[in-house]
Amino acid sequence: EPEVTQTPSHQVTQMGQEVILRCVPISNHLYFYWYRQILGQKVEFLVSFYNNEISEKSEIFDDQFSVERPDGSNFTLKIRSTKLEDSAMYFCASSSGTGLESYNEQFFGPGTRLTVL
Amino acid sequence: DAKTTQPNSMESNEEEPVHLPCNHSTISGTDYIHWYRQLPSQGPEYVIHGLTSNVNNRMASLAIAEDRKSSTLILHRATLRDAAVYYCILRDVNSGGSNYKLTFGKGTLLTVNP
Numbered sequence: 001e002p003e004v005t006q007t008p009s010h011q012v013t014q015m016g017q018e019v020i021l022r023c024v025p026i027s028n029h030l031y032f033y034w035y036r037q038i039l040g041q042k043v044e045f046l047v048s049f050y051n052n053e054i055s056e057k058s059e060i061f062d063d064q065f066s067v068e069r070p071d072g073s074n075f076t077l078k079i080r081s082t083k084l085e086d087s088a089m090y091f092c093a094s095s096s097g098t099g100l101e102s103y104n105e106q107f108f109g110p111g112t113r114l115t116v117l
Numbered sequence: 118d119a120k121t122t123q124p125n126s127m128e129s130n131e132e133e134p135v136h137l138p139c140n141h142s143t144i145s146g147t148d149y150i151h152w153y154r155q156l157p158s159q160g161p162e163y164v165i166h167g168l169t170s171n172v173n174n175r176m177a178s179l180a181i182a183e184d185r186k187s188s189t190l191i192l193h194r195a196t197l198r199d200a201a202v203y204y205c206i207l208r209d210v211n212s213g214g215s216n217y218k219l220t221f222g223k224g225t226l227l228t229v230n231p
C-alpha cells in the first residue's frame with residue numbers, strides 16, 4: 001500500500017540553525033501539506049501546497065518557514081533560523097483530490113521529531 | 118470550519134463495541150463529517166467520513182443524527198490496537214482553498230482495556 005515517508009525521523013539542531021525536513025508524498029497525489037504537533041498539544045496546520053505554489057498558510061508559517069517541491073517526488077519544509085519553540089513533531093501529508101469531491105482524504109507520514117536546543 | 122465537541126477521554130474493554138460521540142450543532146449543509154485517529158507516536162490516519170447517511174467501512178461505522186448536529190463513530194469490536202486519539206472534523210467542500218486543510222481539535226483519547 002502506498003505511503004507517505006519522512007526523513008529524518010528525528011532531527012536535533014541548535015537554535016538559530018537551518019533545518020530541512022523531507023517528505024516523499026504518495027506518487028499520484030496533487031496536494032501536499034505540513035502540520036506540526038507540539039508535545040501534548042493539538043495537531044496544527046502549517047501550509048498547503050498545490051501546483052507548485054502555496055494554497056494556504058497559517059499564522060505559524062511565517063517568513064522563517066518555506067516549502068519546496070524540488071523534483072517530482074520530494075516535498076520539503078525549511079526552517080531558516082530555528083527557535084526553541086519550533087521543537088515539535090512535523091507531519092507531512094498528501095491527498096489526491098479536488099475540493100469538489102466529497103472527501104479529500106489526507107495520508108499522513110510518520111513524522112519528524114525536531115528538537116531545538 | 119464549524120466547531121466540534123468531543124469528550125476528552127473514553128474507556129472500553131477489548132472485544133466490546135465503542136461509541137465515540139461528536140457534537141457539531143453549528144454544522145452547515147455543505148459540511149462533511151470526517152473522523153481521523155492518531156495512534157501513539159504516529160501521524161493521523163483517516164477513519165471514515167459522511168454527509169447525511171450512515172456509513173460503514175472496514176474500520177468503523179459512522180452514525181449521523183437526522184438533524185446532523187451530532188454523529189457517533191462506532192468501533193464494533195475494540196482491539197488494543199484501536200487505542201488512539203479520535204478526531205471529529207468538519208470540512209466544508211465549498212470553502213475554496215481553506216477547504217483542504219484539516220483543523221484538529223483535542224479529540225477523544227480512547228483507552229482499551231484487555
